[in-house]
Amino acid sequence: MADRLIASSLCAHLDAEDLVQGVSIILRQGLRDGKLEIEGPQQLIRLAGTLLRRQAARGAQRLKSALALGGSERYRVRTGK
Helix, strand or coil: CHHHHCCCCCCCCCCHHHHHHHHHHHHHHHHHCCCCCCCCHHHHHHHHHHHHHHHHHHHHHHHHHHHHCCCCCCCCCCCCC
C-alpha cells in the first residue's frame, strides 16, 4: 500500500519502508501511552492506512518545500517523528 501512495516522481525521495516504519512508531507510541483504543483488526488496518496516507502527504509537502528553497534533487525527506 505504501508504494502506491508515492507518485513515481517522488520515489527517488520518499521511501515506502520509511513511511511504514514511521506509522509503526506512531501506532506503538499511541498504544503504549493509552492514546489509541483499537477494538479489532479491521480498525487497526483502517487506522494504519489513514496514518500511512498522512505520512506520505507530509513527506511530499516537506519535499516540495525543500525543493522550493533550493534543495538538491537528492534531498531525502525525514518521514518519521
